[in-house]
Amino acid sequence: MRLRQRAQHVFGALALSGWSALGCCPVAAEAMTACAAEQEARGSIGACAAACIAEDPGAIALRAGPCLAAEADFWAQAASSAMADLQRVLDSETLALVEQGAAAFEGYRDAICAAESAAWPGMTGAGEAWAECRMQVTAQHALRLESWLEALE
Structure with missing residues (x-):
């Protein structure tokens, strides 16, 4: 449930701001939110980006980066939110270690x-490789x- 709420917050904010990654190919906030909620139980990393990319296979070169991003x-928002929650429940010694790691x-x-x-090097896939990583x-x-x-x- 926690990740579904975060998905609604993150992708909802992107939709409200009129976000369009790299100025092209707007990523449908509703679709990404629904996908994140569906994948929550499975913990399937990358499934939402893959679904986003598949929306227009002819434009894969344009969609891959924005969808992965x-x-x-x-x-990143899920990690930030979890870290904030951990700060409230961990003892100071453990929290210091977790903050070092973060x-x-x-x-x-x-x-x-x-x-x-x-x-x-010098290939068009470098940006997508960085984004997927x-x-x-x-x-x-x-x-x-x-x-x-x-x-x-």
């Missing part, structure tokens, strides 16, 4: 995704924080 943004996470994610993108790594981080939170509740 939209799902990555969802997972601080190091962004550097790790950016470095590992830059390495993955570098495997596509960001989505995958961020989702794993969010799910880990969520699982800690659920264990404490």
